[in-house]
Amino acid sequence: MRGMGTRLANLSRHAAHKAHLTARGIESDNAWITTECVMMNLQFPYAHELRLPCDAEAETLYDWLATVCVEGSGKEIAGYLASDFLRFIYTLDLFRSLGGQGRRAIEFGANPYFMSMLSKEFSNFEWTYSNWFEGQPKRLLCQSVTYRDLSSGRKSGRDFHYFNFNSENGHFPLQDEGYDVVLYCEILEHLTNDPSGALRKIRRLLKPGGHLILTTPNVARFENVVRLLSGENIYDPYSGYGPYGRHNREYTRDELRRLLIYIGFEIEEIFTSDVHPHTYSQKIDPDIIAKITSERSEDLGQYIFVRARKSPIEGQKLPAWLYRSIGIDRVATGDEDRVASLSARLTLQDWQEDSENQSATVLLAAVNGGSREWDFDSLRLGARAFSEGGNLLREFRGQFTRKISPGGTALLRIEMDFSGLPSRWLEIVIDLVNEHCFWFEDVGSSPIRIIREPGD
Template sequence: MQPPPVSERDPGSLERYLLSFRWPFRNEEVHRILVQGGLPLWRQVLRFVPNPKERGKALELGSPPFHITLLLQRFRNYDLFLTGYAADGRPELRQQLESPEFGETYEFVCTCFNAEADTFPYPDNTFDLVTWCEVIEHLTENPVHTLAEIHRVLKPGGALVISTPNASRADSIANFLAGRNIYDPYHLGAPLKGSRHSREYTLAELTGLLEGCGYTIERAADIDIYPPASRNRRIFRWLMNNVVSRITKGHYRYHLFVRARKTEAPFRWYFPSSLFDMGHLAFYMAPRDPEVTFGINEVPHIAMGWGDLQRDPSGREYRRSGQVGDIYLLVREPSTAATVTLAGGRGEAQAWHDNGGNLVLLGATRFDAPPGRWTDVTIPLSADFEPGNPLHIRLDTEAGVDVHRVTTT
C-alpha cells in the first residue's frame, strides 16, 4: 500500500506525517501538543529555506525534537548535519524515529556543543545553509559569538535562516496594558526544563545585529502564525498592525523570520548598545584571533580604557587608547614578532605573557608616531613566547595613541 501523500502546502498532511513518527517513551499527548502548536511556525520556516537544484549541505542548530529536521529532509535538497546541547556534557545525542504508516525509519545523530561559547566542530566554508530556529531567544550572554561561528562555517553566499518570537508582538503589548506579565514563564519539567526565553528581539534589533556583523538581509518579516485568542485581540492586532505601525514604523506581528546571506565582507564583532550594556561590555574579553583589526574584531580583544571607534579620511577605523592600552591576541603558531599599526602618540609598545601568574616580558619597542600618519611598530618576541598562551600587547604612552591593527609574524 502506498503511503498517504504529503505536501508542504497542506497542513493536514504535514500534521499526519509528523504525528506518525514513534520513538521509545513517546508521550502521545505531549507530541500532539508540540506538533499542532509548532506546525504553523515550521511551515513558515520552510518558506524561508531556499531549495537548491544541486545537493547542498545544511547545519541545523538545535535539532531536537527533530520536527523541522523531518520537514527539511523531505522537502529540501540538503545533506543535514544535526546539533544539540547536552547539559551532562555528552558529545552526541542519538534518537531513532519510525513511521510505520509512511514506511520511514531514521536514526538522527546530533553533535553536541555550546553554540554560545564553543568553536563549532566544522571547517571554514562548509555549509550552504544554517538554520537557527527558536534558539537565539534562549541565549543568556552572547549571540555575537554564535553569529561569528555561523559566518565562519557558511560558504560565501550561504544562507542563514532565523526564527524567533517578536519582543514587540501585539499580544504582549495587550498583556502589558492589561497589567499582566509579558515574560516567559519558568520551564520546570521535561522536555523544556530550564529553557525559558532570556532575551527576545524586535525585527529592527535582529536585522540590525545581523547587518552590523556583516550579513546581508535577503528577506525579513514579522508574521502572525497563530490566530487571535478573542475578538478583542483580533481588533487590537489590527490596530497595531495597520494604524500604530504607520506612525511608529514598528513591527507587531507574533513571530520574526529572517533569511540573511554571508558575503565576501569579513565578519564584524558588533555589539550594539540596544542589546548590550556598554558598561559591562568594557569588562568583556575573550581573545580568539592572532590579529586584531579595529572596527572588525577588536571588542573581545581589548581591555578597558579605549575610546570610541573612529574613522580617518581614508576610511581606516581606529580607537584611541588611554595612557595605557591593552590588547590580547591568541596566537596558536610560533611567532617571532608582533606589529602594531598606530598614529598620534609616543611611548613604548610591550609584549607580555602571563605564565601562571608570573608576567614575562617578551619584548619592547619605543615609538614616536606623528598624528595622522600610520606607523608600523614591530616588537620582537623572545624565545619565551608560547603558542596558545594569550599574547598581551601593552601600549605605555604619554597621552594615548590611535591604533588600527595588531598582527603577528
C-alpha cells in the same frame, strides 16, 4: 491587517485548528475538521503568505509529522508540533531553493526533528545536526526517530547523529567556512549573555555568500501589545529546565535586522507572521488596538523569520543597544564601529609536521588589525587541541610578541607536541593569548582553525 488568498487562508486555519484539536487529544477525519474550522472561524490576522512545498496539503504534512516519535521524548513534542507547525513550513520555504548537489547545511537545535524531517524530504543538502543536552557528553551522539513514510505510509526509522555543544558558551567542533546554509531556529531568545558571540561563530561556519536562516519569537507581537495595555506581563516564566529553558531576551524585527547587519550579514528577506491562534485575556478590546497599530502591521506577527547572506565585513564589537556593564573598548559606538580594539589577522606561513615524533612546528604572521597597540608583557602565540566533541585536550604556547602598533606585523613560531593525544579527529585552534587573561577570540578576533583527521 494583511490579507491572504482564500486557499492559503483556509489551509492555515485548517492546519492550526487541527493542531489545536490534536493537542487536546481529539481525533477526527479531515472533512469534520474542515467544517469545524470554518465554524470556529479561526483567524491569523498577521499571517505572511504561506507557500507549501511541492503543492502538498497542510493537513497531509501535519498528519505525517504527527507520526514522528523521538527516542527518549515524551508526549510534549505533540504539543510542540501543534503550536509551531506553520512556523516549520515558513522556515522551510526560506531555504528550500538554496539546495543542490554537494551543498552542505547544519541545523542547530534539531531535536525533536520536525524541521529536520521536512528538510530531508523537501530540500537537497548534506545535513549536519547539533543539539545541546546539558549533562550529556560533548561529542557526536545519536537519536533514533520513527515515523510513517510520507509516500507509502510504511513505518520507517532514521538515526540523527548530532554534535552536542552549547552554541553560546561552548566550542564549535565544526569546520569554519564548511557550510552553505545554517539553520538557527528558536535558539537566539534562549541565550543568556552573548548573542553576538554566538552569531559571530555561526557566521564563521558559512562559506562566503552562505546563508543564515533564523527564526525567533517577536517581542512586539500583537498579543504582547494587548497584554501590556491590559496591564499584564510579557516576560517568560522561570523554567524547570534552568536558564536555557526560558526566553531570556526576545527581539523586535528592527533589532534583529540591526544585529545581523552589524555581525556581518546582508538581509535578503525578513518578515513577521502569526503561526497559531492569538491568546490573550479580554480585558481590553483587541479591535481597538488593531486600529491603533494598523500602520505597523508588518511588525506584529508572532515570529520573526530571516534569510541573511554572509557579507565580507564582520562586526567584532558588541552593539551598545544590546549590552551594558561591558568594557568601553568592547562596545561599538555605532553601527559602523566594527573592528575590535584588540584584533589580530593571522596568516599561516608554514606548517612542518614530524609524524615520527608526533609534533608540528608552525609559523604565522600576526597583523595588528585593531586600534590599540600590543604592549602586553605576556602576549604570545598559543594553540589549543580539541576533540571532535569540543573537549579541550591540550594547550600549547609559542613565541611572545614584541610591542606592535596598529597595522604592524609579527612573525611568530609555535611548536606543538601531539604525542599521547588520540590519533583520530583533532581540531587545532591557533590564536594570540594574553596569558592568564584572555584569548583574542574572546574579544572579537578570528583565530586559525585546522582540522587534523586520521591519515593527515
